[in-house]
Amino acid sequence: MARIVMKFGGTSVADIDRIKNVARRVKREVEAGHQIAVVVSAMSGVTNRLVGWCNQMAALPDPREYDTVVATGEQVTVGLLAIGLQELGLDARSWCGWQVPIRSDGVHGKARIDSIDTTRMVAAMQAGQVAVVAGFQAVGPEERISTLGRGGSDTSAVALAAALGADRCDIYTDVDGVYTTDPRIVAKARKLDRITYEEMLELASVGAKVLQTRSVEMAMKHRVRVQVLSSFEDKPGTLVCDEDEIVEQELVSGIAYSRDETKVTLTRVPDRPGIAAAIFGPLAEAAVNVDMIVQNVSEDGRFTDLTFTIPHPDLERTRQVLEAARGDLGYERLVADADVVKVSVIGVGMRSHPGIAQKMFQTLASEGINIQVISTSEIKVSVLIAEKYTELALRALHTAYGLDAA
Amino acid sequence: MARIVMKFGGTSVADIDRIKNVARRVKREVEAGHQIAVVVSAMSGVTNRLVGWCNQMAALPDPREYDTVVATGEQVTVGLLAIGLQELGLDARSWCGWQVPIRSDGVHGKARIDSIDTTRMVAAMQAGQVAVVAGFQAVGPEERISTLGRGGSDTSAVALAAALGADRCDIYTDVDGVYTTDPRIVAKARKLDRITYEEMLELASVGAKVLQTRSVEMAMKHRVRVQVLSSFEDKPGTLVCDEDEIVEQELVSGIAYSRDETKVTLTRVPDRPGIAAAIFGPLAEAAVNVDMIVQNVSEDGRFTDLTFTIPHPDLERTRQVLEAARGDLGYERLVADADVVKVSVIGVGMRSHPGIAQKMFQTLASEGINIQVISTSEIKVSVLIAEKYTELALRALHTAYGLDAA
Structure with missing residues (x-):
């Protein structure tokens, strides 16, 4: 008998038929003798409608009220899935964030989970009840609902697995695992059986969008074994785990790519101490996420070219910040290349x-x-x-x- | 300065524009210097979609999970209305049933309100914040969401007004008050300025569908002054209040009608002691709501005709119950008349x-x-x-x- 957290995202619970399909998946694990907690997202489409309503009410809706509205998406799914599980003859009940409770720091729209009190849930699970838990939501210090931000349901699942001391956290998605590279580009790409947290983190952050970085970080910190697998096919996925669990470690596990970057070059920057700080300080303050940086060797010791990459959407802000600081920096031109x-x-x-x-x-x-x-x-x-x-x-x-x- | 509870039903918050309209209404009361709590229903259409999903998951969904799903309708409206009020420059926050908390007996789908702890809400209202409260929902003994059943939001509003010691509970609807009779039938029908609880109860129960009976009973019990008025027009409505508040009481306040009844006659029923109990006992057990009853004078002292009315939908059940008891009762025929x-x-x-x-x-x-x-x-x-x-x-x-x- 194992204790397993299963997580299903928005496309896996997109409509009533898919929720019934999830119920059958869960039933199989219960029948295998496992204690199960299921974390679900909102039905895809539902969150968009809720967000649309908030934005129609105000250009900048109060994040506390926004969270109150948007969190209903997951509440609907947990109720429906619990009904579906009962219909298959299982004991099941839904848990909203505040009912568990999953406590957060109360930063609305991007809350961090502070603690999860699993006492009542564990008692129910040990009595054979499936716990159906709303992902993406928690309750803040003032008993208000807060949401966890992008990829929040993955984070909910991993955090819950850590709190429950679960043997595994299975993340069901629309891909069947983690590949050595993008199979749409490289036909010979292979699904990996296992991958380390560290490698998964690098893959996630460079564009293999299978798991949110934040949930991988949390899994690594709490040593939660995470399996990525398909909600539509019935086969094993990829286990994200500790290096020790991987007997034959490959030299290279995967090749990732990201097209989301723009290269920026500043030409003829005065080559003096402190110039890098003078450039990247203001960019950091403007929340521009600078990634790769190269400084060419200065030929005459007076001027150099400086190149770095930023996410596409940050280009305009970068231009503004550097234009404003041009007097201090004294570079000649800013050359951007998105290709x-x-x-x-x-x-x-x-x-x-x-x-x-x-x-x-x-x-x-x-x-x-x-x-x-x-x-x-x-x-x-x-x-x-x-x-x-x-x-x-x-x-x-x-x-x-x-x-x-x- | 008064403390007022305002309640808006599903058609008054049917879409974003109407919610904005409600926000303007509320603002006017705030600017008049009043402390305001607003109770709202789900946007019309939303509840139907949620109920539809539950019924697609199971023919008889678990009422606890059904409540979890359906209660999200009101949660969405409170969040959106709070955003709308803030957009008009007011301080406002949403309150779900469990946040207030509004505590119920936990009978799912038709819970009764046990108590409302208004401590935190009153503090916020006294500090100038508008309380936007989800109608129709409460939290049961096990911290699970329970809904109040039909007309629940009216009941929420009146109960909250009682708990807050509010000066008035304004129920905004799609009619502009209580009329002497149905204005669609009698062109000369007049809107009443005031009506007693007792009269309103009789009007509500005989088919003037302005307020749910249950909320009027609660208003009478706690002496909550209830005003029925239009959410679309800006004029006073009808105040439902104590007899003492009505200076010139009319002999007759209104004429109501109900087409929902079927007349049932049992012919040649033996005229013996206990026969009425023998007929109406089994009907009561079968939850048939018998209304008017007449027993004709028995001519020969041996047989009589017995007539009573029931709601249309109860006819089939009534037939079954009486057919099953025919041996005991010994009537000749059952004649039903729905016209x-x-x-x-x-x-x-x-x-x-x-x-x-x-x-x-x-x-x-x-x-x-x-x-x-x-x-x-x-x-x-x-x-x-x-x-x-x-x-x-x-x-x-x-x-x-x-x-x-x-």
Whole structure:
């Protein structure tokens, strides 16, 4: 007997038929003898309607009231799923955030979970009842409903799994697991059986949109084993777990990419101490999320070019901030290029095996792909290249690192 | 400065524009210097969708989960209205049943309010905040959401007004008050400025569907002054209040009618002691709501005809119950007639003025209308007549009692 948290997102509970399908899935786990808590999102479409109403009432609705309205989406799903489970002969009941209670810091729209008191829920689960828990919501210090922000239901599920000491947290999605790279681009992409938290974090943050970064961070912190699997097919997915659980660790686990970045170059920046701080300080204050940074070697010791990447939507703000600071900075021109892609090779194995980066550079060179920017971390090498090479680069690297399916 | 509870039903908050309209109404009362609590229903259409989903999940959904789902309708409206009030520059916040808390007996789908703890709400109202309260919902003994059943939001409003010691409870509806009779039938019907609880109760229960009976009973019990008025027009409505508040009491306040009844006659019932109990006992057990009863004088002392009225939908059940008991009862035939209408003359003045009933009988006789059944209470005379005479009878009686508008 295991204790398992199952999580189903909006597309998995999109309509009544799919909610019934989820009920059958849950029943199978109950019949296997497991104690089950199910975390669900709002039916897809419902949240959009609720958000639309709030925005029709005010351009900037009070986040507390916005949360009150939007949280009803999950409340509807938990009630309906509990009814569906009972219809299959199971004992089940719904739990809203305030009923558990799942307590948050009360920051509306992006609350963080402070604590989950599972006493009553555990008693009910031990008596054989399925706990159907509203994702995305919690109750703040003043007994008001707060929502957790984007990807909140994944976070709810992982936090609940941690609080319940669950053996596993199964995240059901519209993909059947985590792949070595995007299967829409690389036909030979392979589904991974297991992946470490660290690798999953890098994959999530560079654009493999399977799990929200925040929920992976929480899983890593609390050592919650997370399985990503399909809600529509009946097969095992990918287990996100501790390195110790992975017997044969690959050098490279996956190759991710992100087209969401814009490259910005400032030309003829005076090459003096403090210039980087003078540029990136104001950008940080303006909440611009700067990612890769390269500073060219200064030829004459007086001027240099400085290149960095930012998310597409931040470009206008970046221009404004740097234009305002132009007098202080004294650069010549700001050149923006959105036709770039960041490609990353990820693997915990590279900690102990040198040459991973070298193989990346060689592979891209042999395809005639110019590397514009490089950045590395302990388990990742990222390069910025022209966007038109995305497919070519992914396929070449996938083969070079021996990831192709047999 | 007064403390006022305002209540808006489903059609008054049917869409975003109407919710904004409600916000403007509330603002006017706030600007008049009053402390305001607003009780709202779900947007019309929303509840139907939620109920539909529950019924698609199961033929007989668990009432606890049904309540969890359906109560979200009011939660959405309170959030949206609070946003709308803030947009007009008012301080406002939403209160779900569990947040107030409004505590119920936990009978799901038709809960009764046990208590309302207004401590926090009063503090907020005294600080100038408008309290926007979800109608129709409460929280039961196990911290689960329970709904109050039909007309629940009226009951929520009156109960809250009682708990707050409010000066008045204004119920905004799609009619502009209580009329002497149905203005769709009698063009000369007049809007009443004031009406007693007792009269309103009789009007409500005989088919003037302005306020739910249950909320009037509660208002009478707690002496809550209730005003019925239009949410679309800006004029005073009808105040339902204590007799003492009505200086010039009319003999007759109104004439109501109900087409919802079926007349049932049992022919040749043995005229023996206990026969009425033998008939109406089983009907009561089967939850058939028997209204008027007449037993004809028995000619030969052995058999009699017995006539009574029931709501239309109860006819089949009535037939089954009486057929099953036929051996004991020994009646000859069961004759049902749905083409009847109950017309009632109502007025607290008739307590002290005899002749009210006599005038009714004379008026109907002079129009050639045959009276089939008569029943009376302290402040009401009801007759059952053929349905085709409904309009004729209402107009004649309205004139006869001097109720016609000038």
